[in-house]
Amino acid sequence: MVMREPVVRVFSAVTGETLSVLGTVFLLSTSVARLMTLVSQQCGLPVSSFRLSSPTGLQLYDWNRLHDYAIDLGATLRLDTWDGWAEFLRGCFLGHRLTVQRHLSRERPVMRFQLRVALYIAASLGHLDLAGWLLERGVRVIEPVGVHPYREWCHQTAHPDVAKCPAVASIERGQLTILKLFIASSVLTLACRDPQGRDPLRIALQYGHRECVSHLATRLCSVVVLPGMALPMRTYLQIKGWVRLGQRRAASRHCMGLNRAPFRTRVGDTVLVDDFTLPKMSSKPRRSEAKAGIRIPWLQQLNVAQTLARRSAQHIG
The missing domain is CATH 1.25.40.20 (Ankyrin repeat-containing domain)
Incomplete structure (x- = not known):
């Protein structure tokens, strides 16, 4: 039986809007991956650009099912994107x-x-x-x-x-x-x-x-x-x-x-490990220095530090 009321709702931290996911009560026993597909088709975001979390803040992983997170009928989930995005x-x-x-x-x-x-x-x-x-x-x-x-x-x-x-x-x-x-x-x-x-x-x-x-x-x-x-x-x-x-x-x-090789990560690159690293998909705004694009390599940092030290020594002298 198709529900008139949404099976679940999804609040988007990107747009501030709440999406309604319609279907049957059996949707609550389906996989998170299936829900991600439905949300993607409805809002236009590719699945790799957002994540979903439960009303209690738990991240929903594709290989689990919705009932694993004790999500009730009509619950409101949260959609977050990559920080700074x-x-x-x-x-x-x-x-x-x-x-x-x-x-x-x-x-x-x-x-x-x-x-x-x-x-x-x-x-x-x-x-x-x-x-x-x-x-x-x-x-x-x-x-x-x-x-x-x-x-x-x-x-x-x-x-x-x-x-x-x-x-x-x-x-x-x-x-x-x-x-x-x-x-x-x-x-x-x-x-x-x-x-x-x-x-x-x-x-x-x-x-x-x-x-x-x-x-x-x-x-x-x-x-x-x-x-x-x-x-x-x-x-x-x-x-x-x-x-x-x-x-x-x-x-x-x-x-x-x-x-x-699909694995192209190099030494020094950022990698995310599920349940081990802090999530970088919490829709946090870009920091001011990131907006300005200020990125100083370590060698440049060293040169700047040496220049400041010389100026300080000359001032003291």
């Missing part, structure tokens, strides 16, 4: 490109992750200007959002939806204009897959987005004209896929296989 995500929700630019991280791996998150949100909410700017920055529409660099080491326990790409998000939400932009940017959008292995046309059919279905079917039935030949779109997509796979393998060999 609230302003960035609000800019993404509003489609404000300048706000997104201003609040990008100074850490390059984190910034690249943020750009993928931003394109995913733009695809979900239909922000054409933001999506176009991100494509100009080189963000790929068929590249999975993935996980935060702080959690790359634990990729084996990551939520399956971290493999979802912005192109899939646009189809799930029925964003036809964004979908057309993505196809124009990369024809391989027509051949992308979601974590369950479904192609774009099947996804659009399942969600009942008729305009997306019509556009995808038209493009898939079209012909690609090349010098001296004409190929059906499906054949052309297969060839493009083979070429892309060959390029990736060649790049992996050239880099001595480093690109094949």
